[in-house]
Each structure stands twice: as structure tokens, then as C-alpha cells.
Amino acid sequence: MNKKQPKFFQKSSKIVIKLPKILIKKNDKVLVLSGKDRGKTGKVEKVLRRNGKVIIPGIAIVKKSTKPTKKNSKGGIISMPSPVHISNVALICPKCNKKAKARLKKVSGKKERICKVCKEQI
Numbered sequence: 001m002n003k004k005q006p007k008f009f010q011k012s013s014k015i016v017i018k019l020p021k022i023l024i025k026k027n028d029k030v031l032v033l034s035g036k037d038r039g040k041t042g043k044v045e046k047v048l049r050r051n052g053k054v055i056i057p058g059i060a061i062v063k064k065s066t067k068p069t070k071k072n073s074k075g076g077i078i079s080m081p082s083p084v085h086i087s088n089v090a091l092i093c094p095k096c097n098k099k100a101k102a103r104l105k106k107v108s109g110k111k112e113r114i115c116k117v118c119k120e121q122i
Ligand SMILES: [Zn+2]
Pocket: 093, 094, 095, 096, 097, 098, 100, 115, 116, 117, 118, 119, 120
């Protein structure tokens, strides 16, 4: 059997969605490089791969007004961290406590992050 693939499929297979390379993972310690929270450090709570952004509690706080809901009958203003683009944060190596420029290295078939400063696996 040599079935030809339909044309539309061949076309769409050429489209490659490039997601930004994110070396930052959840629970990583990061340093904020820009914005009003510049210089602060925090722990990554969530990585938004699609947007290339991370959420760090206590960083880039925005105040949002909420309408009263069943859970929160009063509504009002809540403070919540807004996503920060990964280019605005730097990973801090837990081993040497320095701004680590991590790179990926294949270690026994697995991709591991290596700190460029102390060459340790992070
Ligand atoms: Zn290091």
C-alpha cells in the first residue's frame, strides 16, 4: 500500500511552530532584570511555555478589581503577580548562587542543564 497523503496535510506539515526555548523550570530561583521589581529574586511558580513567560510570586504585582462572586461575595481589588517574560529574568544557580547561563547538555541520553559558571548540573 502506497497511499498518498492528502495535499492539505503536506502543506500544513511545513508549518513549524517554534516555541521559545525555555531553560527555566518551576521552582527555579530567578533574578528579575527589568521592571519595577528589578534586582529582586523569586521562585518560579509557573512557566507559561506558550508565551515564554514565567509567574513569580511577589514580582510584577498588579492590582485587579474583581466582581463579587459566590466565593468572594464582596469582590474588590486583589493583588496578583503578572507574567514576566523570560528575557527579563535570569536563572540563579542553586549550586554557586550566581547568575547562571545555563545550557543543555546530553548526559546519558537525557538533556540536563549545566551551569556555565560552576559547570554543575542544575
Ligand atoms: Zn553554578
